[in-house]
Structure formats: structure tokens, C-alpha cells
Amino acid sequence: MASIKELDYLKIPLEDIKLATNNFSDTCFIGQGGFGRVYKGQLPISSSTTRSGKPTTTVAVKRLDVKGGQGQHEFLIEIVMLSSYKHDNLVSLIGFSEEGDEKIIVYEHEVRGSLDKYLATDLTWVQCLQICLGAARGLNYLHSGMIGNYDDERRFLSHLARLRFEEGKLDEIILPSIRKQIKTNSLQIFSRIAYQCLEMDRKQRPTMALIMEQLQTSLEFQIGCRRMTRIGLWGSSTGGSPWSSQLGSNQKLRKIMIDHEDWIYSIGFTTEEFGGLLDSSQHHGGAGGKSGGEISEIIFDANEEITGILGTVGVTTGRYAGYIVISLLCFMTNKTRHGPFGKKTGTPFSVPWELGSFAGFYGRAGFYLDGLGCYLKATI
Incomplete structure (x- = not known):
């Protein structure tokens, strides 16, 4: 084996493995994968010989099938990787053997078996x-x-x-x-x-x-x-500056104002508190103001709420070309669909959610609406 000398301590004599698996008996066979056949066996903890009467440990023995498409490189990589990393969600390596034409990897036996048998249930x-x-x-x-x-x-x-x-x-x-x-x-x-x-x-x-x-x-x-999470971000994760418009527990979204053309220049929100007080945010995008596109307003009914969003992410053209931005937006509510606003181009996105989940928007913006995401809260 064109091996790494530091791994020699993991070598297990082939004779020990044969004794542990009754010479790869069918009675010890427990599964088969892309690498080859897998056997269950009892290997001496000292890795000397089962005839010694010393304590043993239950192992899974994977025997390389040379016709299976995995060769020396894959064999070595797996040994190096598993010998270097220990984690609860990784199978533990016991050792390996390479004598003659045999290439074998020995793992700690997982008593619950292979994951694939659970995936079939x-x-x-x-x-x-x-x-x-x-x-x-x-x-x-x-x-x-x-x-x-x-x-x-x-x-x-x-x-x-x-x-x-x-x-x-x-x-x-x-x-x-x-x-x-x-x-x-x-x-x-x-x-x-x-x-x-x-x-x-x-x-x-x-x-x-x-x-x-x-x-x-x-x-x-x-x-x-x-209780709360963010979904997205759709669009650019680096363009413009970050902004956030999260609804308070006593607030409701009443209006969205969108400046759009072939893409979304800016977006702004008006919220209402339970007492009827309205509060309008600054526009996010458009360098903080309007940019000469078409201005559209969505005015929500008192009992109307956003239950989903869809749109596209595109790339600007013209004088300021090459920026990844939100190019189209459409809002679904429990009553109707508002939009589309902008121009459908590039990569689509679409996310629905349960009524009562919507809790605001966040994103990134500069001259354009570079990115957009949503806040959602858990529902009972």
C-alpha cells in the first residue's frame, strides 16, 4: 500500500479478520454497498487473535469489491478521514487491513444497523x-x-x-x-x-x-x-446596506409602496397600531427616495394578511449594469393576490406560509432593492 506511515498502528492482520467473520461466512453477512460486502464479527480488543481468549468487540467489516468502482484512492481517503475525525454522527474507525488482494476497513458496529433500513419505513x-x-x-x-x-x-x-x-x-x-x-x-x-x-x-x-x-x-x-425566524434572503447578500421592518406585537401592516420598472427600485411600509396610529417607514432602496419608476401601492383591508410571497431575482442592465437585485414581486394574502410589480426575469422564488405567521420584512438596499427576506413567527 502506498500508505501513510502514521496509519500503521491501525493495521489489523487479515487472519484476525477472517477469524472474526468465520472467513467471511454468509452467516456473518449483514449488508452490501458501493464499496463491497459488509460482515459482522467479534474482533479481539488487543487485535491479537480470537484464540487467545481475550475480550472482543463487535465490529462491522467492509470488504472492498475491486469491481465496484472504488479503488486504492478511495480506500486510503476513507481511512485517513475517519482516523482523523471523531463525532457522534460519524461511524468510528477500528482499523484496516491490506494483504494480497484484500482491502478491508473495520468499523465499530452500530447496533441499530444501517440508516437505509429506516428510510424504507x-x-x-x-x-x-x-x-x-x-x-x-x-x-x-x-x-x-x-x-x-x-x-x-x-x-x-x-x-x-x-x-x-x-x-x-x-x-x-x-x-x-x-x-x-x-x-x-x-x-x-x-x-x-x-x-x-x-x-x-x-x-x-x-x-x-x-x-x-x-x-x-x-x-x-x-x-x-x-417563536420567530427569518426566511430568505432572496437577491444579493452583499449589495447595499441592511434594513429591517419587523412588526411589533401590537402592529399590523396596512400599506406597501413599491417603486418599480424592469426591477424593484425601492419598497416602503406603513403599519398601524391597535389604537389606530399609522407609522410610515423610509423607502428601502432608490437611494432612500423615489427613482423615477412606476409607483404602486398595496392597501390591505383590516382583516387582510400576507400569506406568501413570490418574485424573481435578476441582474441590472444599462448604465448601472451587473447588480443582483429583486426584479419582480408579488404578494399573496388570505383574500387576494397583489402584483406582479416589476419584470419577470432571472431566478424565481416562491414561499407560502400559514395565516398568522407573517411578522415583517428585512433585506438589503442601496440604489435598488438588492435583497428581500421575511420574518415569520410560529403559530399554535
Whole structure:
């Protein structure tokens, strides 16, 4: 083996592994994957020999199939990685063996078995989120310690799922048994971060830390212990300056004013307190004022509330070309649909939420409305 000398302490004699698995007996076989067949065995803790009568530990033995498409490089990488990192959400490495044509990796045996056998059962939505969160924690740990880049080109969602997300119809392809359980806020947070993982440009994909944070938020909304969260940001995360317009517990959104043309120049809000006092914010974007586009106003009824938003993210042209901005906005309420405002171009976004969840907007703005996101609160 073109090995790293520092790993020699992990070498296990092939004879010990054969004794532990009864010479790779079918009675010890427990599974098969892309690497090869997996066996369960009892390996001496001292890694001397099972004939010694010394204490043993239960192990999972993965035997490389040379025809399986994984060779020396993958074999070495897995050993190096698992010997370097220890985490509750990563399987523990016991050692390895490479003698003759045999390439074997030995792990601590997980008594609950492989994850795939649970994925084939009727899981609840909370269980699905907990599994995703556990995997994300393990990957976040690896990403924070690995040198170099890891870029898995496999996609988390199929083309159909991506299309349905963009259409705002993701619920149509969710298993009916799970669809009945999912709270809207939990689904939209989960699906939004999953969709971002599909960006073709790896630099535009979210970090594992952000994925882990959003999965935790989705789980908290599902089990009802989350009070407030932010969704988005759609558009640019660096352009302009940050702004926030969060509703107080005694406030209600009564009007939105939008300055728009081929993209959104600015947006402003008027809120009303329970006593009837109106308060209008400054315009976010348009360099703090109007920019010569068309001015549109949305005036909400007293019992009307925003229940979703959709739009597109585009790139400016002309004199100030190349800026990533919000190019179109449309607001859904419990009564009607307002918009669209602006011009449909670029990347679409669409997020619904439960009635009673909306709690304000935030974003980034300079000469344009560079980015937009929403505040949501948990509903009982």
C-alpha cells in the first residue's frame, strides 16, 4: 500500500479478520454497498487473535469489491478521514487491513444497523428532520476540519422536485402520510434550504453550518418551540446596506409602496397600531427616495394578511449594469393576490406560509432593492 506511515498502528492482520467473520461466512453477512460486502464479527480488543481468549468487540467489516468502482484512492481517503475525525454522527474507525488482494476497513458496529433500513419505513416528518439534522451535523464537522474542497455533484432533489418548488407546488409530490403532518413553516424553511443546495455554482450553495441552522429551525417550527425566524434572503447578500421592518406585537401592516420598472427600485411600509396610529417607514432602496419608476401601492383591508410571497431575482442592465437585485414581486394574502410589480426575469422564488405567521420584512438596499427576506413567527 502506498500508505501513510502514521496509519500503521491501525493495521489489523487479515487472519484476525477472517477469524472474526468465520472467513467471511454468509452467516456473518449483514449488508452490501458501493464499496463491497459488509460482515459482522467479534474482533479481539488487543487485535491479537480470537484464540487467545481475550475480550472482543463487535465490529462491522467492509470488504472492498475491486469491481465496484472504488479503488486504492478511495480506500486510503476513507481511512485517513475517519482516523482523523471523531463525532457522534460519524461511524468510528477500528482499523484496516491490506494483504494480497484484500482491502478491508473495520468499523465499530452500530447496533441499530444501517440508516437505509429506516428510510424504507413509515417515518414521521419529525423523524425525517432529525435524520437530516444528524447527517448535517456530521458533514458540518467534516467541512470545518477538512483541508481542500469537497464537492459532491449528486443532487438532493430530483428535477421534478426542483420544478415543483419553483412553481410553489412542492406539496403535490410529498407522500400523503407526511403531507398531513407537515406544518407550512417547517416545510417552506426545509424546502428553501434544500433548493439552495442545488445551485450549479458551488460558490452559491449554502454552507453546512447554514444548512444545519435551517434544519434546526424547521424542526423547531414543526414541534412548536420556535417563536420567530427569518426566511430568505432572496437577491444579493452583499449589495447595499441592511434594513429591517419587523412588526411589533401590537402592529399590523396596512400599506406597501413599491417603486418599480424592469426591477424593484425601492419598497416602503406603513403599519398601524391597535389604537389606530399609522407609522410610515423610509423607502428601502432608490437611494432612500423615489427613482423615477412606476409607483404602486398595496392597501390591505383590516382583516387582510400576507400569506406568501413570490418574485424573481435578476441582474441590472444599462448604465448601472451587473447588480443582483429583486426584479419582480408579488404578494399573496388570505383574500387576494397583489402584483406582479416589476419584470419577470432571472431566478424565481416562491414561499407560502400559514395565516398568522407573517411578522415583517428585512433585506438589503442601496440604489435598488438588492435583497428581500421575511420574518415569520410560529403559530399554535
